[in-house]
Amino acid sequence: MQIxxxxxxxxxxIAENVDTVFGYPGGAIMNVYxxxxxxxxxxxxxxxxxxxxxHAAEGYSKASGKVGVAMITSGPGFTNAVTGLADAYMDSxxxxxxxxxxxxxxxxxxxxxxIDAVGISRSCTKHNYLVTDASDLGRVLKEAFYIAAxxxxxxxHVDIPKDVTAQIAEFDYSLPIELETYKPHTKGNTRQIKKAxxxxxxxxxxxxxxxxxxxxxxxxEQIREFVKMTGIPAVETFMARGTLRYDxxxxxxxxxxxxxxxxxxxxxxxxxxxxxxxxxxxxxxxKLSEFAKNAEVIHVDIDPASISKLVNANYPIVGDVKIVxxxxxxxxxxxxxxxxxxxxxxxxxxxxxxxPLSYNEDVERIKPQWVIERIGELLGDDANISTDVGQHxxxxxxxxxxxxxxxxxxxxxxxTMGFGFPAAIGVKRxxxxxxxxxxxxxxxxxxxxxELMTAVxxxxxxxxxxxxxxxxxxxxxxxxxxxxxxxxETDLSVQPDFVKVAESFGGIGYRVTTKEEFDAALxxxxxxxxxxxxxxxxxxxxxxxxxxxxxxxLFNMMLLEQKEK
Amino acid sequence: xxxxxxxxxxxxxxxxxxxxxxxxLFSGRGYNIESLTVAPIPESKYSRLTIVTAGSVxxxxxxxxxxxxxxxxxxxxxxxxxxxKEMALIKFPLAESITDxxxxxxxxxxxxxxxxxxMIVAMVADEPRRIDNFLKAIKRFNPKxxxxxxxxxxxx
Ligand SMILES: Cc1ncc(C[n+]2csc(CCOP(=O)(O)OP(=O)(O)O)c2C)c(N)n1
Ligand SMILES: [Mg+2]
Numbered sequence: 042m043q044i045x046x047x048x049x050x051x052x053x054x055i056a057e058n059v060d061t062v063f064g065y066p067g068g069a070i071m072n073v074y075x076x077x078x079x080x081x082x083x084x085x086x087x088x089x090x091x092x093x094x095x096h097a098a099e100g101y102s103k104a105s106g107k108v109g110v111a112m113i114t115s116g117p118g119f120t121n122a123v124t125g126l127a128d129a130y131m132d133s134x135x136x137x138x139x140x141x142x143x144x145x146x147x148x149x150x151x152x153x154x155x156i157d158a159v160g161i162s163r164s165c166t167k168h169n170y171l172v173t174d175a176s177d178l179g180r181v182l183k184e185a186f187y188i189a190a191x192x193x194x195x196x197x198h199v200d201i202p203k204d205v206t207a208q209i210a211e212f213d214y215s216l217p218i219e220l221e222t223y224k225p226h227t228k229g230n231t232r233q234i235k236k237a238x239x240x241x242x243x244x245x246x247x248x249x250x251x252x253x254x255x256x257x258x259x260x261x262e263q264i265r266e267f268v269k270m271t272g273i274p275a276v277e278t279f280m281a282r283g284t285l286r287y288d289x290x291x292x293x294x295x296x297x298x299x300x301x302x303x304x305x306x307x308x309x310x311x312x313x314x315x316x317x318x319x320x321x322x323x324x325x326x327x328k329l330s331e332f333a334k335n336a337e338v339i340h341v342d343i344d345p346a347s348i349s350k351l352v353n354a355n356y357p358i359v360g361d362v363k364i365v366x367x368x369x370x371x372x373x374x375x376x377x378x379x380x381x382x383x384x385x386x387x388x389x390x391x392x393x394x395x396x397p398l399s400y401n402e403d404v405e406r407i408k409p410q411w412v413i414e415r416i417g418e419l420l421g422d423d424a425n426i427s428t429d430v431g432q433h434x435x436x437x438x439x440x441x442x443x444x445x446x447x448x449x450x451x452x453x454x455x456x457t458m459g460f461g462f463p464a465a466i467g468v469k470r471x472x473x474x475x476x477x478x479x480x481x482x483x484x485x486x487x488x489x490x491x492e493l494m495t496a497v498x499x500x501x502x503x504x505x506x507x508x509x510x511x512x513x514x515x516x517x518x519x520x521x522x523x524x525x526x527x528x529x530e531t532d533l534s535v536q537p538d539f540v541k542v543a544e545s546f547g548g549i550g551y552r553v554t555t556k557e558e559f560d561a562a563l564x565x566x567x568x569x570x571x572x573x574x575x576x577x578x579x580x581x582x583x584x585x586x587x588x589x590x591x592x593x594x595l596f597n598m599m600l601l602e603q604k605e606k
Numbered sequence: 607x608x609x610x611x612x613x614x615x616x617x618x619x620x621x622x623x624x625x626x627x628x629x630x631l632f633s634g635r636g637y638n639i640e641s642l643t644v645a646p647i648p649e650s651k652y653s654r655l656t657i658v659t660a661g662s663v664x665x666x667x668x669x670x671x672x673x674x675x676x677x678x679x680x681x682x683x684x685x686x687x688x689x690x691k692e693m694a695l696i697k698f699p700l701a702e703s704i705t706d707x708x709x710x711x712x713x714x715x716x717x718x719x720x721x722x723x724x725m726i727v728a729m730v731a732d733e734p735r736r737i738d739n740f741l742k743a744i745k746r747f748n749p750k751x752x753x754x755x756x757x758x759x760x761x762x
Binding site: 159160163164167168171173188220221222223344345346349350 | 618619622623626627630634664667668671672674675677678679680
């Protein structure tokens, strides 16, 4: 079929079963937008900033498991999107991002809105393309979707000069992909798997260390079964929240900088780390030389470069977590006896009794942690929880009763303030049946507040819950603890009227100072099913605890001083 | 053992910007490049790069793995037994003894390749370590300019 480059883009997206494209038009991508106008294969959602388009596509992808798609123009459109690309890259989110570029004849001339987009995106994408001929476009897009979703997923950027979108070329999407240099390993080495299971059967204090790769590989069902079968306790990384149900008896909690005492102690005491789709990030390990010091390490990961990068793996297994775990279960069923680990589980439970994840109530002001717990009580499984970045994000990870994978959507690797709201829009779009909550801060929400317009226009009723502490709280916490209380440039006492902000965009706003008001506001917002901001005035000086200071050992935590209740 | 010299040989699809993917990877992750050579492999769609770098065993392992992750990379050889050669061009003032220079060059698989009005240019091609020695040995002939080609390597 002979069609234009712009039509090829549309046809390829439809062939990939794309139902939603988040984007923002401009000169270099106008030919494609002209074709978007004419088609009805997918819906285009106009965000109000390119960064938000990428985050929305990320949220959509994380909630649905599909490849997220975003479209932007050249120059400033592209540079606005870079933060989103970097965010998706760090968190291994499958995405295809299409940008317009100045015509081929102008490339290299410092033309209007020209920027070396592939030069910039190279270091923050899994792969990228500058398409110089429309006859390559179909193949490139097909490869882009395949590369984005396979192996360790990630964003792929396709930059298309304007004249290429006008060129007529042959389009045949049925041609097979020939990528002779890209063949991800998924199966896992049988001998290594056998040895790993033997190590598990021999260990006295094994510990599952569950990472975000499990979510990407849709393996949470298998993991739940594996954990149950073996009776081995588990810690989750921030990215893996929801892999096990919050009430799974084998789940300790999250580990790392703001992990629970029991989770961090378990990691410090274990004699065998069973790492599944986790990458030993510095926010998890603390001081490397002290991390799981007495343990051997099994490390299952789809990305060979993640294995033995930071912590040496005694049993490295390159493969898809789901496939490898299925193979491990076959063997473990006979070899691993859950009774063996009972006293170890008991030890961990005692750690947890000693210093449970908790907080002290305050009579005057709502405690931020209470808000998270309360959302959990009121909505539980019916909500998807996106967050921004800061204290509120850590409290969400610590205190929400997660029941499933893909329920928790947050910017882990890059820690991008401004992620939450657009992501929650994408989440809503992917899962219309559930309530989409964005737990945010008074700092973060202002980094993409313009998305109120997108959400209102497209009737994607996200509920933004601001844990308003009048501070860039997380930075304030570090200043309090490590900079002798010099709260440099973190006081956000001067604030907009968030209720009016919401209303001015056509949403609904609530200011909340009591628990009763919070319940009423959340119920009302859920019932009315409109875009909302709930501005919750919380305790200003609350710190996220426990805390392992950056570079400290996991077992040296600052802990909550518990008041008598 | 720390920061040992290593040779990494890479076969890549010969396409636009593949070289910058590789150099970006090195600079972005803080690995250093001592030398890098690249040229197409005849009658194929591939190119061969020879990269000389330095690092601990762990760093080299990461470099290799990260290189493998780049989509257009077909193969990465490290830790194999390489035949290694490097070429160098050296410019001497004509005032120096041509015969002595010529004899020395011959000992390093080289010769005088150009004689100009007031300069001569010689070439050598040998193992990189021997090139180092050669460059020390010719100091007394007052070399004016030296160009090293960077190592090229092939598995035995
Ligand atoms: C784009 C961006 N800029 C700066 C930071 C550094 N940073 C991390 S947390 C934080 C404070 C966030 O404040 P707020 O959104 O109010 O959340 P809180 O910690 O108060 O809950 C800042 C500035 C960041 N993560 N992202
Ligand atoms: Mg705040």
